[in-house]
Structure formats: structure tokens, C-alpha cells
Amino acid sequence: MLICAVLVIMGIAALVLLVFFLMQPSPEIKPIQSTTSAPGEKVMPTDEEVSEMGFPDSAGLEVIRREIKTTAQGEILKYQEESYYSADSFSMISENQESFASLSVEEFRKRIIDVEALNCRVDLDSLKNSVELKCDIQGAMYGEDSYSMHFFLNGTARFGFDLYGFQENGNKLVYEGEISEVPTTIVFEFPYVLSHCHEHVWPK
Numbered sequence: 001m002l003i004c005a006v007l008v009i010m011g012i013a014a015l016v017l018l019v020f021f022l023m024q025p026s027p028e029i030k031p032i033q034s035t036t037s038a039p040g041e042k043v044m045p046t047d048e049e050v051s052e053m054g055f056p057d058s059a060g061l062e063v064i065r066r067e068i069k070t071t072a073q074g075e076i077l078k079y080q081e082e083s084y085y086s087a088d089s090f091s092m093i094s095e096n097q098e099s100f101a102s103l104s105v106e107e108f109r110k111r112i113i114d115v116e117a118l119n120c121r122v123d124l125d126s127l128k129n130s131v132e133l134k135c136d137i138q139g140a141m142y143g144e145d146s147y148s149m150h151f152f153l154n155g156t157a158r159f160g161f162d163l164y165g166f167q168e169n170g171n172k173l174v175y176e177g178e179i180s181e182v183p184t185t186i187v188f189e190f191p192y193v194l195s196h197c198h199e200h201v202w203p204k
Contacts, residue, residue, distance in 0.1 A: 061093070062086040064129075065183040070137070072147060072190045077137040079117070081108075082130050090129040097124060104133055111158075115139035115151040146202040149188065153199055162198040170194075173201070 064084040071078040085093065093100045101122035109117050117135040124131055140147050149163060156162050159179055166173035166186070170193055175186040192203040 061089045063089075063182045065185075066179070067185045069187045069189065070149075070152070072141075075138060075141045077140050077147065079135045079137050080132065081134075082132040084128060084130045087129060090124075090126075090131075093131060094124060094126070100131070104131070105135075108133060108135065112137070112151045113154055143202070145190075145192065146200065147190070148200050150199045155199065163196045163201070164198060168194070168196070 062085060064086060066081065066083045068079075068081045070080075104122050105117070105120045108120070116138045118138055120133065120135040122131060122133050137151065140149070140151055142148055153159065153162055159165075161175075163173060166175045166188070171190050173188040173194070173196065175184070177184060188201065190201060194201050195204045196202070
């Protein structure tokens with residue numbers, strides 16, 4: 001009898017504990033904080049994304065076309081690169097103008113070879129949705145009135161063509177085509193009717 005009484009008491013105690021446990025409130029479940037932006041929110045690519053993907057053409061920025069021009073003025077080549085963006089991409093750039101300008105200059109200096117880029121500046125034109133990079137290139141001139149364009153072309157490694165991919169037009173070399181699927185015009189202008197080889201230009 002004693003054993004039966006003990007078993008009954010133990011069963012009742014277990015039942016009480018089970019009921020008590022079931023009556024406890026469930027722990028609060030906190031929503032997972034998403035690291036992605038809300039739909040429609042514009043997010044500027046991080047410096048790391050831009051650097052890894054070859055700023056400024058990528059990281060979600062849509063370039064419509066690009067125009068590049070160098071003009072020889074003595075020891076200096078005046079470099080000008082104007083990139084035209086979609087409205088959404090230009091809006092992103094405008095909201096982050098300072099960091100975009102800094103990264104543009106930094107990436108340009110990384111791309112050029114054996115020259116210095118001086119007096120660089122970046123201007124935005126809201127009427128054209130364009131960004132213009134200007135720099136003075138020092139170190140491309142060699143000899144008298146002769147220039148090496150290796151700093152820009154890097155043989156054929158950068159674009160897949162050298163100066164023989166340009167059309168010769170008096171004192172200019174002109175390229176028109178697509179680079180990385182972006183319609184691109186490149187003009188090299190000199191103060192004389194020119195001759196050239198793969199990467200070098202001199203008076204005719």
C-alpha cells in the first residue's frame with residue numbers, strides 16, 4: 001500500500017510540473033534584421049565593391065557612354081574623361097559626390113602607368129547626367145614633341161588594341177567603338193600632323 005501511495009504522489013507531482021511548464025510564456029522571438037536595403041532604396045556601392053569590380057563602370061552603376069580626350073600641351077597631356085550615366089545611377093553618384101570623386105581619381109591613378117596625374121578634379125553635370133574627370137598627365141613626353149601613350153593603353157592589355165586601332169585624322173587619332181559594352185570615343189590630339197607606331201606619336 002505504501003508503495004502505491006508513493007507512486008500516486010510522484011505521478012501527481014510530475015503532472016503538476018508539466019502543467020506549470022506548459023503555462024510559461026513563450027520566449028520573445030526577435031525579427032531578423034536584414035542587411036539588404038528596402039525595395040527602391042538607393043545604396044552607393046562600398047569602396048571594396050568598387051575597387052574589386054573596377055570602378056567606376058561597375059558595382060551597379062549604369063554607364064550610357066564615355067568620351068575620352070587627351071590634348072598635348074608641351075610636357076603635359078591634358079586628360080579629360082566624361083562618363084554619361086542613367087538617371088538612377090547619376091542620382092546615386094550625386095548623393096555620394098565626395099566619395100565618388102575621391103574614388104574616381106584614386107582608381108584612375110592606379111590604371112595609368114609610369115606617369116603622374118596632377119591637378120585632378122571631378123565635376124558633375126546634372127543636365128547631362130555626366131561625370132567629368134580632368135587631370136594633367138606628366139611623364140608621357142619623350143624627346144622633342146614625341147609622346148608615349150603606353151600609360152593609357154598598356155600595349156593591348158587594357159582595351160585589346162593599340163594605336164593601330166585608331167583612325168588617323170591629321171593631328172588626331174580617333175577611336176569609336178564599344179569598350180566593356182559601353183559606346184566609347186577616344187581622341188588623342190597633338191599640335192602637329194602626326195606619325196605613330198603601336199604606342200608612340202611624333203611629328204610627321
